[in-house]
Amino acid sequence: MHKTTFLDWGVTEYQKAWEQQEQLFRQVMDTKLYNREREEADKKEIDHFLIFCEHPHVYTLGKSGTENNLLINAIQLQAKHASFVPTNRGGDITYHGPGQIVGYPIFDLEDFGLGLKQYIHSMEQAIIDAIADYGIKGSRLEGATGVWLDVDQPGKARKICAIGVKSSRYVTMHGFALNVNTNLEYFNYINPCGFVDKGVTSLQKELGREIDFEECKSLVRAKFEQVFGLQIIDQNK
Numbered sequence: 001m002h003k004t005t006f007l008d009w010g011v012t013e014y015q016k017a018w019e020q021q022e023q024l025f026r027q028v029m030d031t032k033l034y035n036r037e038r039e040e041a042d043k044k045e046i047d048h049f050l051i052f053c054e055h056p057h058v059y060t061l062g063k064s065g066t067e068n069n070l071l072i073n074a075i076q077l078q079a080k081h082a083s084f085v086p087t088n089r090g091g092d093i094t095y096h097g098p099g100q101i102v103g104y105p106i107f108d109l110e111d112f113g114l115g116l117k118q119y120i121h122s123m124e125q126a127i128i129d130a131i132a133d134y135g136i137k138g139s140r141l142e143g144a145t146g147v148w149l150d151v152d153q154p155g156k157a158r159k160i161c162a163i164g165v166k167s168s169r170y171v172t173m174h175g176f177a178l179n180v181n182t183n184l185e186y187f188n189y190i191n192p193c194g195f196v197d198k199g200v201t202s203l204q205k206e207l208g209r210e211i212d213f214e215e216c217k218s219l220v221r222a223k224f225e226q227v228f229g230l231q232i233i234d235q236n237k
Helices: 013-036 074-079 116-132 184-189 201-206 213-228
Strands: 002-011 048-054 058-061 083-086 093-096 098-108 148-150 159-168 171-179 230-233
Touching: 002 159, 013 083, 013 098, 048 213, 048 230, 058 159, 074 083, 074 230, 093 184, 098 213, 116 159, 116 171, 116 213, 171 201, 171 230, 213 230
Parallel strands: 002 048, 002 230, 058 083
Antiparallel strands: 048 098, 058 093, 098 171, 148 159, 159 171
């Protein structure tokens, strides 16, 4: 089991959440580098963090993305009460907003015995397991990250969860965004993750009803505990 501090930041501006992530990332990295110079008996326990939050309307662009996938200008962004932030995660452009569970695992993958591909695969699995409890079958799409629906039906593939991460010395940050009660209209103003021929969806759209957001967060957290073998320390209680 991996001791992991769970933090629920609630509704937090993207830039502030990014800065807070960076602080925790450096904390994990500092411990890791300290341990490399110490005998086994003198090593510190590695901290891991699992953070959930929601963001006000924001479009974020990954390092491998292009601003051309943002289809509206600055004035239109302002009219939509949205902001635009280039980031240091992988992937292309995506949208974050109210009704979306955004998760930031800050894990030392070496402590988990995972490579980056295995880590992303495990994160996808946790989401697949979570939405299965709602009767929705999620799967992976060849050549793309995230969790998708109906990938085997031509023209019907749609993404329900985006994934984009950063890893340095096997310490991770950034993470996933699961559409729960998300206003999907905001995806009309981008080519989501760079795709022009695939749609997006949410639990609310698939089930035709509003989802209990706190209940969904608890479920997703439980699946992360199971898939990654986490021993959660809840700092929100």
